[in-house]
Amino acid sequence: MNRPPPRPASPSPTFSPLYRQIKDLILASLEAGEWGPGDAIPSESELAQRFGVSQGTVRKAIDEMAADNLLVRRQGKGTFVATHNDPRSFFRFLRLAANDGDLPPSRSVPLECWRARAGADVARTLGLEPGASIIILRRVLYFGDKPVVFDELYLPAELFPDFSMDVLNANDESLYSLFEGRYGVRMIRADERLRAVSADRVSAAALSVAEGSPLLLVERVAFTYGDKPVEWRRGFYSTENHHYHNELG
Template identity: 65%
Template sequence: MTQDISPSVARATAPTFSPLYRQIKDFLVDCLARGEWGPGAAIPSEAELAQRFNVSQGTVRKAIDEMAAENLLVRRQGKGTFVASHDDPRSHYRFLRLIPDDGSMVESHSEPFACAVQEAAPEVAAALQLETGAPVIVIKRLLSFAGKSVIYDQIYLPAGQFPGLTLETLRAGERSFYSLLENDFGVRMIHAEERLRAVAADAESAGLLAVAEGSPLLLVERTAYTYGNQPVEWRRGLYLTTAHYYRNDLG
């Protein structure tokens, strides 16, 4: 007989039946999306969830295993299972792929220098699933390794989801950009897609990165998504790759 974690839910003529562990996973993902447990918080123990859903602990375990593999949760033996957070040092460099040629682990430093609201250009609107002309926050910043500027980022966010975000906010504190969005606006980035191209530096980029106009730069366009595959950030990064490279592992 087909089972369901919530007997009160009408199964009716629904032609789609998921295994129990998947129903549990879907439920837990929904809890995360609704902010039931904030980033860094502990979720209920496997035993408690098993009791709550009337399933065995192994079934709950399989659901959590998959979510841990997707970087949604973090297991810590003896302590519990926690909602993944960009505050965690382990998640800190998950989205930055530029590495110095010499392999040194120098600290990177972000220097935002502009933050304004604009109307979304068609390209930006399409990526963020907004109407063209909708208000977006535009942030410009320079990222440097060991004092040398290597990335010029232009970041676009839907204005409505980040009220009161200013240049001062960005410059305050040492936390990373995604940590800030997570803590101050409750928006957690869980996935991103990047499109890379080689381009010639325009006047603005050349000036900021201290190279000749026309020099080859690595263009990295990123769309970042929160729960439910909802895009909430689009950015255009220009990477100077004379002494650094973009690393990618093909599994």
């Protein structure tokens, strides 16, 4: 590599270190689908050669992307595109634990699914035009034979063309796995807002609790690449035998 002159070329206001530019390039390849979820990406030395930088610089870019849960490093094997298929990553987006520490296997049961027009609030949250076509899904998550979470989801219909009860019933993978595999929509991060509310008739029935019981309401906006919001979700958690677990670092 020829050393002088150095890369950035702009001294201060728009300065971005080389490794971050490399990160953006890898990110663009990810977004473009050059490597699919679960695939290995090229080795560090190969990427270094491709981008004309040292291996250490590629390494630092990948370090950040691994910290962001976009890539997974496996010593001796390679670096892989993160995927929601991995059962270990199931609880990354479901911060639920049993009070006695023993969580039986979960089962997701879809209740209804239909298309509608986005109201003002959904449109604002998902960055759509008011009146855009959306999908609404209701489902219940069981642990063992106990209903624990009653979810209502809002999705931009454009991104999930053939989404339906039939598709859901034909796939028992996690929802984010399905989104990623069938529609190429990968959830990267999410914001959640938690409140305590009283169970209304619908959620009380879905969770087999008395109307008026306290429920934990978890509102989530999930984002894909480029911080684009692609899911809005309201989950009612029955917290008699379970709780929402969070670690403050």
